[in-house]
Each structure stands twice: as structure tokens, then as C-alpha cells.
Amino acid sequence: MNGRRITRADRAQLAMMLEVCAFPKPGNVDRCHDYPETRLEHFLASTILARPALERAERGEGSVGELILDAVENTSVHSGGNTHFGAFLLLVPLISGGDIPGACRVVAGTTVDDAVLFYKAFGKTRVRVLSNDALDVNDPGAVEEIRKREMTLYDVMLYSARNDMVAREWINGFALTRRGADLLHSNGGGSGAVVGTFIELLSTEPDTFVIKKHGKDTAWEVMKKAREVRDGIRDISGFDQECIDAGINPGSIADIIIASLYIALGEGWAWDC
Amino acid sequence: MNGRRITRADRAQLAMMLEVCAFPKPGNVDRCHDYPETRLEHFLASTILARPALERAERGEGSVGELILDAVENTSVHSGGNTHFGAFLLLVPLISGGDIPGACRVVAGTTVDDAVLFYKAFGKTRVRVLSNDALDVNDPGAVEEIRKREMTLYDVMLYSARNDMVAREWINGFALTRRGADLLHSNGGGSGAVVGTFIELLSTEPDTFVIKKHGKDTAWEVMKKAREVRDGIRDISGFDQECIDAGINPGSIADIIIASLYIALGEGWAWDC
Numbered sequence: 001m002n003g004r005r006i007t008r009a010d011r012a013q014l015a016m017m018l019e020v021c022a023f024p025k026p027g028n029v030d031r032c033h034d035y036p037e038t039r040l041e042h043f044l045a046s047t048i049l050a051r052p053a054l055e056r057a058e059r060g061e062g063s064v065g066e067l068i069l070d071a072v073e074n075t076s077v078h079s080g081g082n083t084h085f086g087a088f089l090l091l092v093p094l095i096s097g098g099d100i101p102g103a104c105r106v107v108a109g110t111t112v113d114d115a116v117l118f119y120k121a122f123g124k125t126r127v128r129v130l131s132n133d134a135l136d137v138n139d140p141g142a143v144e145e146i147r148k149r150e151m152t153l154y155d156v157m158l159y160s161a162r163n164d165m166v167a168r169e170w171i172n173g174f175a176l177t178r179r180g181a182d183l184l185h186s187n188g189g190g191s192g193a194v195v196g197t198f199i200e201l202l203s204t205e206p207d208t209f210v211i212k213k214h215g216k217d218t219a220w221e222v223m224k225k226a227r228e229v230r231d232g233i234r235d236i237s238g239f240d241q242e243c244i245d246a247g248i249n250p251g252s253i254a255d256i257i258i259a260s261l262y263i264a265l266g267e268g269w270a271w272d273c
Numbered sequence: 274m275n276g277r278r279i280t281r282a283d284r285a286q287l288a289m290m291l292e293v294c295a296f297p298k299p300g301n302v303d304r305c306h307d308y309p310e311t312r313l314e315h316f317l318a319s320t321i322l323a324r325p326a327l328e329r330a331e332r333g334e335g336s337v338g339e340l341i342l343d344a345v346e347n348t349s350v351h352s353g354g355n356t357h358f359g360a361f362l363l364l365v366p367l368i369s370g371g372d373i374p375g376a377c378r379v380v381a382g383t384t385v386d387d388a389v390l391f392y393k394a395f396g397k398t399r400v401r402v403l404s405n406d407a408l409d410v411n412d413p414g415a416v417e418e419i420r421k422r423e424m425t426l427y428d429v430m431l432y433s434a435r436n437d438m439v440a441r442e443w444i445n446g447f448a449l450t451r452r453g454a455d456l457l458h459s460n461g462g463g464s465g466a467v468v469g470t471f472i473e474l475l476s477t478e479p480d481t482f483v484i485k486k487h488g489k490d491t492a493w494e495v496m497k498k499a500r501e502v503r504d505g506i507r508d509i510s511g512f513d514q515e516c517i518d519a520g521i522n523p524g525s526i527a528d529i530i531i532a533s534l535y536i537a538l539g540e541g542w543a544w545d546c
Contacts, residue, residue, distance in 0.1 A: 010324075031304055079545050
């Protein structure tokens with residue numbers, strides 16, 4: 001092992017790559033599973049093409065809103081729909097801030113303009129969201145509402161936190177990101193540790209992306225089954241297939257694991273073993 | 274489809290990613306197969322980490338020898354051994370020159386210093402080569418010999434061309450690279466076209482990396498079986514498994530397909546379908 005220094009942008013890209021390759025990850029795209037519209041190659045192309053935005057974040061150029069919009073625009077060159085929107089929402093402050101305490105300062109300092117740019121970025125993705133909401137990200141009137149209420153991007157995340165575990169990371173000091181990194185360390189190295197961490201988080205947290213798509217009951221059922229996998233009384237491959245057949249993809253936990261991998265890699269976690 | 278302009282460095286990285294993900298590719302690492310020492314993640318980490326050298330090539334900074342050494346040093350941060358040495362040997366002139374005619378001018382203009390840097394780069398990899406050779410890349414005396422004979426890197430490739438199909442690309446105007454790109458176009462889009470192109474090249478060209486590891490007879494046997502796969506009288510999965518079990522990995526054809534993908538992507542070939 002020699003070679004060059006690994007930058008924060010490298011680390012973010014390695015995290016995105018390692019997350020999507022790890023398998024079996026029940027319900028999500030992985031090395032061995034695609035969804036018809038979103039495939040392994042889409043995630044990896046997005047990983048490669050996000051580079052300029054990640055480098056800008058590392059150089060401290062641009063606000064959080066600009067960088068999230070930049071990352072979405074960098075990666076909107078394929079037909080695979082959103083692949084990393086939630087991940088960018090975590091990686092941008094983590095890269096800009098350097099570590100979790102730094103990221104907490106970055107998110108606390110966001111502005112109303114950041115919120116507006118975030119809505120613009122969201123408009124370019126095809127992420128599924130709850131409706132019946134004055135601040136619905138799909139509602140063109142929402143931006144006006146944001147300006148009127150003088151909500152910063154942090155305020156938007158605070159508002160979204162009850163329904164969105166990625167937004168919640170901004171509010172709770174990246175608690176699950178930290179927990180995921182700790183789990184990666186205690187699970188050893190390599191892709192087995194990624195899978196173990198995924199199952200552990202899935203066992204103990206209802207995935208809010210699953211709630212939005214399929215409702216609370218399904219999310220709790222997934223959690224219960226993940227616990228059975230963790231406890232060795234349910235087969236992971238069967239559970240994986242069951243989730244895929246039902247279109248249940250715990251995408252928010254995947255986003256958080258990317259952030260966890262980013263942190264763990266910076267702490268010397270060994271992906272390569 | 275909107276988003277930013279795709280640079281040459283992006284295209285090279287997408288080519289490396291698309292090649293390794295395509296499956297089944299008989300005998301090689303792919304989405305569904307690892308070798309114990311070299312796994313999918315190693316190829317993808319190398320794809321990500323090669324970025325600075327690829328960008329330097331695009332900006333026209335550095336000689337071919339410097340850039341190949343740079344790419345090897347960029348990517349020598351994992352334990353997976355050589356992953357992309359042959360690919361860099363093709364991508365560096367293709368990126369620097371812009372297209373195949375440009376690459377031909379670049380390789381023709383290489384110097385003795387490029388040759389020395391190439392040997393230095395090679396020393397940092399674990400690529401298997403023929404021995405009993407005054408210019409053996411593993412022989413520390415070879416560099417002295419290169420200087421004495423005033424051999425440029427082009428001369429070294431000319432010397433290596435009889436035993437190495439990647440070196441041969443430098444001499445024959447990137448003929449197989451061009452043929453692979455044409456096959457990609459005629460095979461349609463997406464990973465199916467990559468597999469089809471791999472099988473077609475494997476059917477008609479003895480892989481020189483297989484010759485170096487296993488001898489000519491094995492390489493011809495592989496070619497014959499690949500032809501049977503192409504003609505629909507042999508199952509690709511069984512052939513794949515057979516190659517993997519015997520450690521037969523046609524790595525030089527994989528390197529050439531990366532170069533073909535780089536060219537085809539620049540000509541509008543659709544990876545995303």
C-alpha cells in the first residue's frame with residue numbers, strides 16, 4: 001500500500017461505490033440486483049459524475065444549496081432517475097465541514113437561498129414524497145412559501161425530520177451516520193461489514209423512504225424481518241427477494257450508510273479485506 | 274437527460290466502470306464474479322482513484338510515461354494488485370490525443386524518458402510477464418538497456434507487440450480498439466453489447482495475457498470455446514465458470530474493450546439502455 005493521499009471527494013466516491021456493491025442488501029440495488037429503471041451502472045455512473053461538486057465542497061466553494069444542486073446536475077445525465085439525492089444531502093455538509101462537528105456547523109449556517117436551491121435541485125429528481133403539504137417539494141408554490149416564512153435549509157430539514165430520516169440527520173447531529181460508522185468498525189472490514197451494518201440499522205429503524213412508498217405497517221414489518229435476519233432465524237437471500245418482488249427498497253438507510261462509510265473510511269476502516 | 278458536459282476523464286472512468294460491471298464475461302472479474310485477490314471493488318476503486326492522472330492527460334499536462342506512472346501511483350492504494358495497467362496504456366494516449374488519430378501521433382512522439390517511466394510504473398504493479406528477455410520489465414537491468422539502445426516507449430511497444438496485444442494497439446493504429454468500438458455500435462447499447470463485443474473479440478483473437486499465464490494451446494482452446502458461445506452452441510455461464518475455475522482471465526481483451534468503450538461513448542454509444 002503506497003500511492004497518493006485520499007481526498008474527501010475520493011472518500012465520498014468510494015463510500016458511494018462500496019455501498020451499492022455490497023450484497024445482499026434486502027430490497028436495494030446491489031451487485032446482484034437491479035430494478036428495471038435503476039441499475040447498478042446508474043449508481044456507479046452517478047458516483048463518477050458527481051466528482052466536480054464533491055471537489056467544490058472540499059475546496060470550500062459554494063453554499064450547501066449550490067453544491068446539492070450542482071451534484072444533482074452533475075449526475076442527471078442518465079435515465080436511472082434519482083440515485084444519490086439523499087446521499088448528497090449528507091455528503092455535502094460532511095465534506096464541507098470535514099467531520100461530523102464541522103457538518104453540524106455547516107447545516108446550522110444554511111440560508112433561505114440554500115433552501116430555494118434545494119427545492120430547485122429536488123425538482124430535477126424523481127424522488128417520491130408525501131403530498132398534502134404546504135411545503136411539498138413538488139409544489140411550485142412551495143418556494144414562495146419558503147421565502148415568505150424565511151425558512152433556511154436547516155429549517156426545511158427540521159420541518160421534514162418527522163417524516164424523513166435523512167433530514168433528521170441534519171437535526172440530531174448525524175446520529176445514525178455516527179452509529180453506522182461505529183457499526184462498520186465493530187463489524188470488521190469489507191463488504192460483509194457493510195451488509196451487517198445495513199441489517200442492523202434496518203432492524204432498529206423504520207426506513208422513511210419505505211414508509212413514504214408503502215406506509216408505516218410495511219416499514220415495521222420490514223424492521224421485524226430484518227431483526228430475524230440479524231438474529232439468524234430468517235434467511236437474508238429470501239428476505240432480499242421478497243423485498244425486491246414487492247418493490248420495497250430501504251433507500252434512506254442506504255443514504256445514511258453512504259455517510260457512515262464516508263466517516264468510517266476517514267477513521268481508517270478497511271474496505272479492502 | 275440534461276446535466277453537464279461529459280469530459281474525456283469522465284468517459285474513461287465510465288468505460289472502466291461499464292467494462293467491469295458487464296457480465297457474464299468468461300473468466301474475468303464482473304458483477305457476479307471475483308477472484309480471491311482481486312474483486313469488483315478493487316476495479317471500481319481504481320476507476321475512481323485514477324481521476325487525477327486522467328484529468329492531467331485531458332489538460333495536456335505531463336508526458337505519456339509520467340501519466341502512466343501517475344495513474345499507477347494514483348491507484349496503488351489497495352491490495353488488489355494490478356487492475357488497470359493495460360487500460361492506462363491505452364487510455365493515456367487516447368485521452369491526450371483526443372481520438373485514435375491523435376493517439377497515434379501521441380505514441381509516435383514518445384521518448385526514452387517515457388520508456389524509463391513506463392518501466393518504473395510497471396515495477397509498481399504485479400502484472401505477470403514473460404521472462405528470458407533482455408528487456409524484461411521485472412529486470413532492474415532493463416532500464417539501463419533501454420537507455421543504451423535509446424529506445425522510446427513506442428520502440429518498447431513495438432518490441433513487445435509480438436507477445437502483447439495491448440502493446441500491439443500502439444503499433445497498429447489501435448485497430449482492435451476501433452473494431453471493439455464498431456462492435457459495440459453494432460451490438461446495440463447497454464451491458465449486453467459489452468458482453469457481445471467481449472465474446473466476439475475473444476472468438477477471433479488469442480488473448481495474450483492468457484498466453485503468458487497458460488500458454489498458446491489454452492488461449493486457442495478459449496478462442497474456440499468463445500466461438501461456440503458466439504454461435505449459440507455453448508452456454509456462456511458454463512464457459513465462464515470453467516474459465517474462473519482454471520484461473521483463465523482474458524485480461525488483455527478486457528483492457529482493449531475499455532479503450533473501445535471510451536471511443537464508442539465519445540461517438541454517442543448508449544450505455545444506458
